[in-house]
Ligand code: FES
């Protein structure tokens with residue numbers, strides 16, 4: 001079927017296909033779908049902007065993007081976090097073009113209006129002579145992002161003034177964030193600056209890869225098996241639990257076949273274990289101490305992975321957060337943060353950082369494996385054949401591995417619906433269902449119409 005425009009009939013068909021576990025291939029990179037995603041999803045959901053450790057002191061700032069909206073995030077002189085549209089309200093010039101720094105004021109390069117780190121307009125070139133008393137300065141400050149929230153140091157923004165509170169949006173994910181971000185006294189800190197690069201990929205494919213797809217690991221990252229870094233057991237990334245949450249979020253809690261990791265607390269120094277035990281609930285400590293890899297995502301486009309890397313006596317663990325900023329239906333700008341426990345020994349932090357650089361980010365071997373695959377998806381989905389073919393989201397247990405034959409594990413101690421395997425399409429399906437729900441919200445009531 002070739003569509004000329006998105007209409008009710010198109011969405012009805014899409015919903016029916018998805019209920020059967022089939023995802024029409026054209027939706028991945030369709031330009032009209034992409035346009036709708038901007039309005040229906042990215043303008044309404046919480047998006048990650050920065051970690052508080054990137055804004056250490058009053059006057060610190062970073063510049064970010066919420067898809068096409070440039071954002072200026074500041075810590076004002078009172079220490080509060082603020083976020084503004086990084087565009088001068090006079091003629092709209094992009095105000096601050098540096099990536100980060102420390103400033104009390106921001107001066108526009110076009111006509112010289114200046115603003116303080118609270119967003120207030122404080123200076124107008126030749127103001128008295130040009131405007132006299134006629135300009136109400138209070139009304140011409142920087143435009144604040146409608147909603148800003150933070151959880152465990154993670155600062156998010158939302159362009160929808162009526163959006164649900166951040167904590168409600170994160171829902172069950174908070175419990176897992178408490179493990180990843182709250183296990184240490186002092187929390188986590190960003191080391192270095194976020195790496196950025198552009199990849200040929202659709203944001204849904206990259207988000208799904210992290211949130212929902214340990215099944216790809218044994219094949220895409222086969223070289224790690226061949227080098228003896230990963231186990232040769234083809235099920236090795238499938239052991240553990242895949243946890244589905246509301247609002248399209250999900251996490252994979254990957255262990256070994258025994259349900260434990262060889263490396264207690266992901267290979268973090270033993271001296272830190274009592275601190276983890278103290279900061280976590282017994283259930284969280286149980287999971288954190290026996291997990292090898294946490295990998296997941298916050299819908300729509302924030303992903304994270306907390307792996308164990310290294311061999312012999314040189315193990316390291318860290319947290320990598322990344323935002324897939326859509327630049328089009330077939331392109332993303334990747335923003336990639338390295339985080340580590342503030343309380344970890346300096347030597348360990350440096351070693352972990354080196355491990356991260358070798359695995360993820362623009363120079364990382366694992367990163368390049370995935371990037372190649374995402375580009376191939378984009379290339380294959382734009383052709384004529386893809387217009388009426390479907391992708392295989394056929395089951396909760398895996399694309400074509402038997403619908404409904406895996407039940408949730410009632411004994412898993414964490415919140416969410418936990419399936420006792422990570423080789424399963426549970427999060428993929430939930431993500432896409434949520435995607436369709438948001439995409440069609442206010443447009444059609446599919447439940448009633450179909
Ligand atoms: S556009 Fe910024 S001062 Fe004119």
Ligand SMILES: [Fe+2]
Pocket residue numbers: 209216217220221366370
């Ligand atoms: Fe991968």
